Amino acid sequence: MKVILVTGASSGIGESASRRLLEAGNIVYCAARRVERMKALGDAGARILNLDVTDETAVNAAVDLVLKEQGRIDVLVNNAGYGSFGPMESVPMEEAHRQLEVNVVGVARMSKLVLPYMRAQKSGRIVNIASVAGRTPI
Numbered sequence: 001m002k003v004i005l006v007t008g009a010s011s012g013i014g015e016s017a018s019r020r021l022l023e024a025g026n027i028v029y030c031a032a033r034r035v036e037r038m039k040a041l042g043d044a045g046a047r048i049l050n051l052d053v054t055d056e057t058a059v060n061a062a063v064d065l066v067l068k069e070q071g072r073i074d075v076l077v078n079n080a081g082y083g084s085f086g087p088m089e090s091v092p093m094e095e096a097h098r099q100l101e102v103n104v105v106g107v108a109r110m111s112k113l114v115l116p117y118m119r120a121q122k123s124g125r126i127v128n129i130a131s132v133a134g135r136t137p138i
Contacts, residue, residue, distance in 0.1 A: 003070040005029045005062070007053055007110060008080030009046075010037040013129055017077060022046055029066050032080070053080045053106030054098075063113050072121055076114045078107045079129040103130075 004021050008014040009030035015038075018030045022044050030041045031051035042048045047069075051062045066073055081103040084095050111126050118124025 002026045002074040003029075003066065003072055004075040004077065005031060005066055005073055005114070006077040006079060007031045007051060007106070008078075008129075009041065010034045012079075014077070014079035015041065017079065017129075018046055019044065027070060029062075031062055051080075053110060054101045056109065059109055059113060063110075063117075067117065073114050073117055073124065075125045075127065076110060077127045077129065078110055080106055081129075081131065083131060 002021075004026050006014050006018045006021070006028060009018045010032035011034075014030075014032070018028050018041050021028045022041070028041075028046045029049055030038050030046040031049040032038060033050070033052050035048055035050045038046070038048050047066075049062045049065065051058050053059060063073070082099065084091060084099045107128055111128075114124070114126070118126075
């Protein structure tokens with residue numbers, strides 16, 4: 001049984017992955033901003049966390065909670081992310097910064113926080129999930 005923390009678990013790949021990981025008998029912490037969308041995962045046995053990966057305090061609190069309750073994190077699934085599309089000249093720079101903060105800096109923030117614990121326990125995996133939009137221009 002692994003202790004797994006999944007970000008962006010309220011829909012899509014994060015939700016599906018969380019469900020499969022639970023079915024395999026793991027302890028799964030499902031994290032997302034929209035906790036109301038994770039009720040079914042909670043009913044299936046997941047631990048639900050309100051988490052915005054752009055919020056340093058919230059990220060620290062989430063990881064601290066998992067470590068306090070379980071004593072370890074075996075797998076981090078960085079799945080939180082979103083796409084913002086449109087002609088470049090019409091996308092506000094604030095939106096571009098927000099997308100980078102979630103999709104890039106959020107991944108680094110989560111990874112940087114769990115790595116020392118994984119190193120100390122001499123095991124762990126970090127899985128980064130990204131969109132095909134990162135490789136295929138639209």
